[in-house]
Amino acid sequence: MTLAVETYPTLREAAQALGDRARYLGGGTLLMRAVNYGDQSFDRIVRSREVDRTVRSEGQGIRIGAGATMADVLASRDLIALHSVARIVGGPAVRNMATVGGNLFAASPYGDFATALLALDATVQMADGQNLPMESFLSGRARMRGIVASVTVPRVGEGEFRFAKVSRIKPKGVSMMSLAAVLPGVGSGRLGDVRIAFGTMGPTPLRAKAAEQALRGRGLTDAEIEPALKVCCDGLQPADDELATEWYRREVAPVHLKRLLLGGRR
Numbered sequence: 308m309t310l311a312v313e314t315y316p317t318l319r320e321a322a323q324a325l326g327d328r329a330r331y332l333g334g335g336t337l338l339m340r341a342v343n344y345g346d347q348s349f350d351r352i353v354r355s356r357e358v359d360r361t362v363r364s365e366g367q368g369i370r371i372g373a374g375a376t377m378a379d380v381l382a383s384r385d386l387i388a389l390h391s392v393a394r395i396v397g398g399p400a401v402r403n404m405a406t407v408g409g410n411l412f413a414a415s416p417y418g419d420f421a422t423a424l425l426a427l428d429a430t431v432q433m434a435d436g437q438n439l440p441m442e443s444f445l446s447g448r449a450r451m452r453g454i455v456a457s458v459t460v461p462r463v464g465e466g467e468f469r470f471a472k473v474s475r476i477k478p479k480g481v482s483m484m485s486l487a488a489v490l491p492g493v494g495s496g497r498l499g500d501v502r503i504a505f506g507t508m509g510p511t512p513l514r515a516k517a518a519e520q521a522l523r524g525r526g527l528t529d530a531e532i533e534p535a536l537k538v539c540c541d542g543l544q545p546a547d548d549e550l551a552t553e554w555y556r557r558e559v560a561p562v563h564l565k566r567l568l569l570g571g572r573r
């Protein structure tokens with residue numbers, strides 16, 4: 308099968324050129340693997356010369372160009388809260404190529420950065436000018452035909468964002484599960500509008516809404532988080548794959564959420 312590679316001057320033109328049998332090329336860590344494995348689902352690769360790798364402050368948020376790599380994230384002082392996430396994506400070679408835009412499309416067990424962005428309530432800017440909340444973007448991802456231009460992440464207070472990746476092989480193994488939480492009010496002892504997201508617990512990263520609700524107005528003590536732990540898998544559809552069964556993921560999710568919330572205390 309022949310594979311055509313088309314390069315367009317702008318992202319918008321590249322987006323217009325996409326069709327059912329075309330894929331946009333980000334860093335290529337997954338797409339080129341698919342090419343090498345002979346994936347027959349596409350026969351055109353679409354690129355653009357407009358690759359935005361910048362990170363800049365914008366109002367209350369930080370805008371990250373979709374072409375920024377995990378290494379770019381790690382080089383940004385503005386994105387210090389997200390360093391713990393970028394640092395665990397693959398090894399150094401992968402982090403030098405893997406883009407933020409590409410991570411939004413990476414299927415389970417990948418998508419650790421997308422899990423963090425979901426908890427952070429990021430907004431996705433598409434090349435055609437549309438703005439989508441991360442949650443809507445993810446729920447429509449399977450039907451998505453556009454190109455992501457950038458992502459805007461709200462700023463969080465010190466200590467309010469937490470992330471954990473659980474993998475069987477350290478440090479470079481893929482996620483058996485990833486978890487991210489934004490805990491407004493954590494410094495005052497009473498939590499506000501908490502957001503919790505899990506990776507590998509559904510076809511895309513998903514929020515644990517029942518647990519979020521159960522944590523509102525509570526403190527971070529063993530007794531006060533117990534109700535949230537009991538319902539943390541409600542509404543989730545854990546993957547059942549070679550890394551872990553669905554049953555196992557349901558069993559260990561409360562354990563890992565507890566560790567995340569209590570900052571490593573058991």
Ligand SMILES: Cc1cc2nc3c(=O)[nH]c(=O)nc-3n(C[C@H](O)[C@H](O)[C@H](O)COP(=O)(O)OP(=O)(O)OC[C@H]3O[C@@H](n4cnc5c(N)ncnc54)[C@H](O)[C@@H]3O)c2cc1C
Pocket residue numbers: 330331332333334335336337338339340373374395396397398401404405406407408409410411412413416417418419420453454455456479480481482
């Ligand atoms: C050895 C190895 C280890 C890995 N470890 C991890 C890990 O620990 N955690 C993790 O989360 N991921 C991991 N990955 C997966 C992958 O590297 C990352 O998810 C990466 O961020 C994907 O980005 P990319 O730019 O390379 O995507 P590409 O391979 O270029 O593209 C992947 C998909 O996203 C689409 N796409 C890319 N950019 C855009 C855009 N801007 N707009 C629209 N569509 C786009 C492509 O069309 C394609 O369908 C690993 C991969 C490898 C090979």
